[in-house]
Amino acid sequence: MMKNVKSFIVAIMAIIMFIGFSFGGFIAKASAASTVSGKITIAGSTALLPLTQQAAKEFKKENPKVTVSVSGSSSIAGPQSVVKGAATIGACDWDATKPVQGFSAFSGLVAHKIAVIPFATIVHKSNPVQNLTTKQLQDIYAGTITNWKQVGGKDAQIVVVNRKHGSGTRVNFQAKALKNANFMSKGDNYKEVGKSGEMLAAVESNPNAIGYTDLAYVKGNVKAVSYNGVAATTQNVVNGKYPVWSYGYLLTKGQPKGADAEFIKFIQSSKFQNGSLKNLKFVPVSQMK
Amino acid sequence: MKLEGNIKSSSYLPAHGFKIKARTKNVRNYLFFLFCLLSALMLGVVLFCIVLFIGKTGLLVFKDVSVMEFFFSTKWEPYDGKYGAAIFILGTLSLTALTMCFAVPLSLALAVFIVEVAPNWVKKILRPMLDLLVGIPSIIYGYLGLTLLIPLLRNITGSIMGDGLLAASLVLTVMVLPTITRISDDAITAVPKDLCEAAYALGSTRFQAVFRVILPAARPGILTATVLGMARAIGETMAVVMVIGNTAQIPGDLLTPTAVLTSNIVMQIIDVQFDSTWNYALYMMAFLLLIISTLMILIIRRIRGKGE
Numbered sequence: 001m002m003k004n005v006k007s008f009i010v011a012i013m014a015i016i017m018f019i020g021f022s023f024g025g026f027i028a029k030a031s032a033a034s035t036v037s038g039k040i041t042i043a044g045s046t047a048l049l050p051l052t053q054q055a056a057k058e059f060k061k062e063n064p065k066v067t068v069s070v071s072g073s074s075s076i077a078g079p080q081s082v083v084k085g086a087a088t089i090g091a092c093d094w095d096a097t098k099p100v101q102g103f104s105a106f107s108g109l110v111a112h113k114i115a116v117i118p119f120a121t122i123v124h125k126s127n128p129v130q131n132l133t134t135k136q137l138q139d140i141y142a143g144t145i146t147n148w149k150q151v152g153g154k155d156a157q158i159v160v161v162n163r164k165h166g167s168g169t170r171v172n173f174q175a176k177a178l179k180n181a182n183f184m185s186k187g188d189n190y191k192e193v194g195k196s197g198e199m200l201a202a203v204e205s206n207p208n209a210i211g212y213t214d215l216a217y218v219k220g221n222v223k224a225v226s227y228n229g230v231a232a233t234t235q236n237v238v239n240g241k242y243p244v245w246s247y248g249y250l251l252t253k254g255q256p257k258g259a260d261a262e263f264i265k266f267i268q269s270s271k272f273q274n275g276s277l278k279n280l281k282f283v284p285v286s287q288m289k
Numbered sequence: 290m291k292l293e294g295n296i297k298s299s300s301y302l303p304a305h306g307f308k309i310k311a312r313t314k315n316v317r318n319y320l321f322f323l324f325c326l327l328s329a330l331m332l333g334v335v336l337f338c339i340v341l342f343i344g345k346t347g348l349l350v351f352k353d354v355s356v357m358e359f360f361f362s363t364k365w366e367p368y369d370g371k372y373g374a375a376i377f378i379l380g381t382l383s384l385t386a387l388t389m390c391f392a393v394p395l396s397l398a399l400a401v402f403i404v405e406v407a408p409n410w411v412k413k414i415l416r417p418m419l420d421l422l423v424g425i426p427s428i429i430y431g432y433l434g435l436t437l438l439i440p441l442l443r444n445i446t447g448s449i450m451g452d453g454l455l456a457a458s459l460v461l462t463v464m465v466l467p468t469i470t471r472i473s474d475d476a477i478t479a480v481p482k483d484l485c486e487a488a489y490a491l492g493s494t495r496f497q498a499v500f501r502v503i504l505p506a507a508r509p510g511i512l513t514a515t516v517l518g519m520a521r522a523i524g525e526t527m528a529v530v531m532v533i534g535n536t537a538q539i540p541g542d543l544l545t546p547t548a549v550l551t552s553n554i555v556m557q558i559i560d561v562q563f564d565s566t567w568n569y570a571l572y573m574m575a576f577l578l579l580i581i582s583t584l585m586i587l588i589i590r591r592i593r594g595k596g597e
Contacts (some may be wrong), residue, residue: 077559083565102368157449164535165368166560185366186538188545189449193535194556205440208449 033061037065038259044078044091046196047117047169047214048248052091054276055267066259072195075168079106079251088260090251093117093168097251101180102169110255114267115248116283118215119173120224120232122200124207129153131226137177140210143184148208157189161202161211164192169199172246173212179225215281234283247285340579347573353566361571365537367557367567374574376537378452380549381523381578384533387543388459388465388522393515396463396469401499403470406460416474422467431528434460439532448544452534455543460528465518470515476510477503512592520585524578526551550574 044051049072056068078090083106089110090096099105121132129152132140139145140158149155162183163170174180185192193199196213203211204221211222215232218224224232227244236242250264266272273284350359354372362373403415438449438459480503488498504511534546535556548556554571561568 065310080560080562159449164556164560166557186536188541191450191534191536191546192556193450201435206435206443206450 009138016218028050035065036063036259036262038067040068040089040259040263041087042064042068042089042091043081043087044072045075045093045168045248046072047075047093047119048072048091048115048282049196050216051115051248051267051277051282054262055272058272058276059181059266063259066263067265071167074164074166074194075105075171076166079109082106082109082251082253084271085253088252089256089263092249092251093172093246095247095249101175102165102171106251107201108253109251110253111249111251112256112264113247113266113285114250114264115277116237116245116258116285116288117172117248118234118237118242118245118281118283119169119177119212119234120215120218120235120244121177121212121227122203122211122218122222123210123220124203126207127153127223129225130286133228133230134177134179138179138181141178141183143190146189154238156208159175159206159209160184160187160190161199161209162190162192162197163212164194168246169196169212169214173244176246177212177244194216212267219279234278234281237283245283248282266276343572343576343579344558346569347576348569350566350569350573352569354570357587361568363539365553367561367570370566372566372570374550374570374577376539377548377550377553377574378577380533380547381541381551381581384454384457384461384529384549385519385522387454388461389515391458392464392465392469392518392522396466396514396518397473397504397511399466399470400473400477401503403474405495405499405503416471419467419471419474423471426527427464427525428531430460430464431531434528434532442544446544450531450534451538451544452545452546453542453544454533454547456532457529458543460532461522461525463524464528465521468521469514469518472514473507473511476507476514479510480506509592513589516585516589516592520582523581523585524551526555530555550578 016129034262040056042056049070052072056070058069060066072091075092075094075096078087078092079096080090081087082090092111094100094103095111096103096106097109097111123129127148129148132151136145136151140151141160141162142195143160145151146158147155148158170183174183191202193202196217199211199213200217200220200222203209215224215234218232226232227242230241232242232244237245250267252260252264255261256264267277268285270284270286273286276283314499350372352371354574359372359374360378361375362371363373364373403412407415434456439456442448442451442456484502484506485498488502493501529549530552533548533552535548535552536546537548538545538551540547555573557567558571561571
């Protein structure tokens with residue numbers, strides 16, 4: 001028994017040392033080029049999370065002295081964490097320096113436009129429904145259409161999944177896809193989830209569910225449904241046919257300094273905008289007129 | 290002679306350096322006493338601060354919301370200024386009650402099985418297994434509930450979602466089962482063998498011995514186990530939030546999404562501003578949970594006091 005424990009500890013130490021040395025060597029190599037140092041903490045939108053995570057990964061490679069921690073809960077937490085001082089950068093799916101429906105403006109913050117976020121209505125892959133109109137979506141999310149056969153699907157009750165209050169995806173989906181119609185808030189076929197990832201999990205695991213996320217999350221067992229006959233693709237956002245999108249913002253307290261400023265510059269650089277950002281199914285800001 | 294020599298060389302007698310030794314000993318004793326006292330004081334201060342901070346922040350909600358509305362209204366629409374927490378209070382109470390309905394009989398049966406029925410080698414497997422189960426993080430239970438239990442419930446009941454009180458209470462049952470079982474197990478083991486033997490000598494069956502003699506004798510311990518399990522069920526957050534559905538509504542049945550105090554706090558606390566009524570309302574809910582768990586501990590002490 002003791003022997004087992006000992007060899008186990010030795011094995012763990014070996015693994016830690018292996019990882020430590022390989023990364024240590026890697027950092028030493030890269031650090032020659034960069035002089036930026038500091039700590040960046042990003043909080044807020046989960047719609048932007050795939051983007052900020054990817055950016056943090058690449059930014060750290062170029063600037064190994066910077067530590068970046070990225071987390072996501074919902075858009076409203078972005079500006080709030082920055083105001084509270086819990087984060088240096090807040091990610092939000094709307095310009096939080098201006099009021100939007102249900103949320104007042106945050107003063108003292110500066111907004112930096114970093115991406116165009118296309119949003120999509122999502123259903124389970126096995127669902128035969130390909131297209132939903134504005135009216136149909138409004139009625140589904142108001143709870144007046146309750147069966148998939150009413151919109152051309154199978155005879156099964158619709159399970160409506162919504163994001164919680166404070167989600168930027170919810171704000172934009174309500175404003176742009178539902179044209180400001182009201183959401184239902186109760187019902188035995190209705191539930192609210194916290195993050196974009198939870199939304200994906202909820203729709204993925206229920207063949208009769210409907211939900212919405214940004215395009216970056218459309219994968220696995222879900223598919224994006226067309227909106228008024230227009231497919232939810234980045235091309236259709238660029239050519240103006242698909243209206244359900246918004247700008248994504250990073251917010252800082254006053255003008256950003258040091259590592260924060262460098263990080264925002266990095267995300268806005270054409271290299272990142274036309275590279276990783278595009279691959280993640282966001283749209284570069286420069287492509288919008 | 291030899292003995293005398295021994296005594297002389299030992300430190301019982303005043304010898305060279307004894308005074309210094311005694312002094313350092315005294316200082317060490319005193320320091321240790323101080324350390325113990327400080328530890329105890331720190332615990333008290335921390336607890337006091339928690340109660341003070343949560344309570345003070347929570348009670349601020351009553352500046353904007355009436356006590357009646359907070360405790361008895363079922364309208365939780367914070368963005369419209371409606372702060373009725375009755376749904377969550379009822380949710381927590383009914384979830385706990387339901388969990389106890391499942392968990393207590395099962396745990397008792399398991400404890401009786403371990404002590405009275407199982408052969409030694411089975412005991413040796415079951416007890417460590419239960420100890421291990423107590424230590425599993427709740428998020429794992431929640432995840433299993435989300436990925437295995439909910440689809441299963443959907444298939445069995447034909448319900449469209451599966452989230453709700455039933456799913457949550459089943460997950461909680463699995464979580465509190467080991468706690469209740471292990472403590473009841475100890476209580477039953479501690480029942481004097483004489484009682485049991487006397488019962489058998491009087492011709493009782495094993496069933497009668499268990500229900501008429503052993504369980505009544507172990508009652509205080511079993512009650513403590515139940516209350517401890519209940520306290521764990523009430524405070525559990527992560528496992529519940531994953532399977533409860535998180536919708537502020539009074540559920541018509543056990544398979545309708547709803548919300549409880551803990552799940553509602555954890556869902557919303559990051560999204561509210563520091564100095565908003567919404568924030569205060571969430572703190573008030575946390576304070577309620579604190580009060581409930583304090584009451585439970587008082588109850589446990591009461592039971593233990595009587596049992597001894």
